Amino acid sequence: MIDKNLVREIIAKRVAKEFKDGDVVNLGIGLPTEVANYIDKDVEVILQSENGFIGLGPAPEEGKEDKDLVNAGGKYVTMMPGGACFDSAMSFAIIRGGHVDATVLGALQVDEEGNLANWMIPGKMVPGMGGAMDLVVGAKKVIVAMEHTAKGAPKILKRCTLPLTAAKEVNLIVTEMGVIEVTDKGLVLKEIAPNTTVEEVIAATEANLIISEDLKVMEL
């Protein structure tokens, strides 16, 4: 069992490699936010924050917080030079209108068809979908960044059992065990983490996995 922090670091580092110079990206709350820490210095990624701006920067130094500048989680943040503010209708027109290249979100469950469940557990946790449903439908590429299992139970399933966030919108799943692409034929294991075997990935996944003929080791 590897350390929890290392697991998150592996996932965030690998997701960060998905972006190219000039991409507009929305990072979800939690683990996806950490992706920003690992983006290559030569790659300029413009982060969109659905509460109403582009040019999301790192957390401010203590004492330099601006009460008017928060991210979608309500945390104090900074704005990069050239940032721009807008209202919520514009923010979601940007998202839904296909002007965001990629969104990175966590998941409770994801399945063989690219269905995603990440907004509620009936009877237990009903926080609301916030902006997730629009992001998953609107972003050109939907990347799920999550731990491969939850307390040992698979999260990558044949079919999601929880209420969906969106149907058939996920493109890529990145976990600490590997990188899985959602294709018309099913889920394709494209990369595998160092020191992990294909058998271990299959054992931790309920969905059928097609093993890529060109299976690579995850570069971190």
Added chain:
Amino acid sequence: MNKIKTIDEVMEFIKDGQTIMFGGFLAVGTAENIVDAIVKKGVKDLTIICNDTAFVDKGVGKLVANKQVKKVIVSHIGTNPETGRQMNAGEIEVELVPQGTLAERIRAYGAGLGGVLTPTGLGTVVEEGKTIIEVDGKKYLLEKPLKADVAIIKGSKVDKKGNVWYSKTTRNFNPIMAMAADLVIVEAEEIVEVGEIEPENVVTPHILVDYIVKGGER
């Protein structure tokens, strides 16, 4: 025409059973002083339209905690455990709306549209009971407009005519809500002279604002 009023004066417009829109995202950009005055006034059975129910002690969450709300139409309640508790106890009705859909439903009313067609929510519980319309082979949900009796918005700078400028992320739902209610009250962090906000920097034009209340920094 003098639009500037005291908070006590605008409270006469706030009544039991009203539908009220509040700008703000996790209470950033919410008119906190007006919320406090509504808590003090104690009106009941409100329907609140807001991005979220903020926190128990911040933003519209205070109205929920004070049991003044019978229904909320929001995208998120996760930061206010009291909303969830009241929902599970059957004390409050919660209509969860995807954030972008919420924005467009409000914008639609303010823009005189009969609704919007959005792909968001297709294949999820959000589509239950809604009309699906196919346009050029693509499916969309018909989402209907949202209006309110009163919109309570927060401006960082408001001139004496009612032109509003919003600082950074305080803008969020405020400008669209200013178009979707019968009565619009803006809480100004700072009231400035007419002309101090350059016309091209006005985000909400004064014709949309009925009353201005001085709020100060919060």
